[in-house]
Amino acid sequence: MPTTRSQKKEAQMSEALRIFFSSPRFAVAGASSDTAKFGHKVFAWYLQHSLPVTPLNPRAPTITALSADHETVASPSKLADPSSYSLSVITPPAVTKNLLKEAKEAGVPAVWLQPGTFDDEVLEYARREFKAAIAGEGGNGGEGWCVLVDGEEGLKIAGREWSRL
Numbered sequence: 001m002p003t004t005r006s007q008k009k010e011a012q013m014s015e016a017l018r019i020f021f022s023s024p025r026f027a028v029a030g031a032s033s034d035t036a037k038f039g040h041k042v043f044a045w046y047l048q049h050s051l052p053v054t055p056l057n058p059r060a061p062t063i064t065a066l067s068a069d070h071e072t073v074a075s076p077s078k079l080a081d082p083s084s085y086s087l088s089v090i091t092p093p094a095v096t097k098n099l100l101k102e103a104k105e106a107g108v109p110a111v112w113l114q115p116g117t118f119d120d121e122v123l124e125y126a127r128r129e130f131k132a133a134i135a136g137e138g139g140n141g142g143e144g145w146c147v148l149v150d151g152e153e154g155l156k157i158a159g160r161e162w163s164r165l
Contacts, residue, residue, distance in 0.1 A: 009138070013145075014157050019132035020110040021158035023086035024052070027079060027108075029099055030090035030117075031055030031072065033063040038114060039090040040065060042147050046088075049155065049162045054079060056087075066165070076103040083107035086132075088147055093119045104129045111135075115143040 026046055030039035039057075044065045046053035055063050056079075057072040064070070073079055076087060076099065087108050089096055096117045103111065111126055113135035118126070126133035134145050134154075141149035155162050 013134065013138060016110070016132040016134050017150075017154035017157045019158075020086045020112060020134055021154045021160045023084065023110060025085045026051055026053045026088065027056050027073070027076065027085045028053060028088045028090065029056040029076070031057050031063050031065075031070075033060070033065070037090075038148075042088055042090055042114065043070075045148055045151060048165045049151070050165060051162060054085070075099070076108055077106040079106070079108075083109060086110040086112070088112045088114065089117050090114045091117055093117060093122055097122050097125065100126055100129070112145070112147055115141075115146055 028039065028043040028046065031043040032039040034040055043053060043055050047066050055070050055072045056075060057063060058074040060072055062069045062071055076082055079085055085108055087103050089099060089111060091099055096113065100111065109130060110132035111130050113126060118135055123135055126135060137144055139145040139150040
């Protein structure tokens with residue numbers, strides 16, 4: 001029986017999730033101390049799942065999450081060994097485009113673009129330039145692929161050990 005288009009797309013996304021969550025480290029661009037912002041919620045998700053995560057924020061030297069301060073890094077190129085990181089992006093589309101270019105040049109292999117962080121041009125760039133790009137239609141939520149909704153499934157696909165705090 002031939003593979004349907006949706007089956008092929010699902011297999012591609014499973015592979016992207018496997019690659020993304022196989023990274024030894026993670027970074028969150030747009031991380032924030034503001035508990036109402038998704039940059040905070042996504043950063044806290046990584047902490048809650050006992051994953052090694054670095055907040056990226058060019059305007060604050062630290063952010064507070066889960067009652068602790070975390071030193072930030074200004075940008076993907078400032079990460080120690082960027083090629084060992086997968087990058088979650090929670091920035092406006094105009095910022096995301098330049099952020100992705102810097103991440104690509106720094107050697108980041110995989111990105112997860114949260115809903116609302118990209119337009120068609122940015123999405124096309126991410127899919128073309130990275131080994132894995134998770135974004136767009138799909139996932140288990142109504143807005144598209146989201147770490148908060150789909151992250152645990154991605155961890156399972158990658159066979160990643162984790163514990164929930």
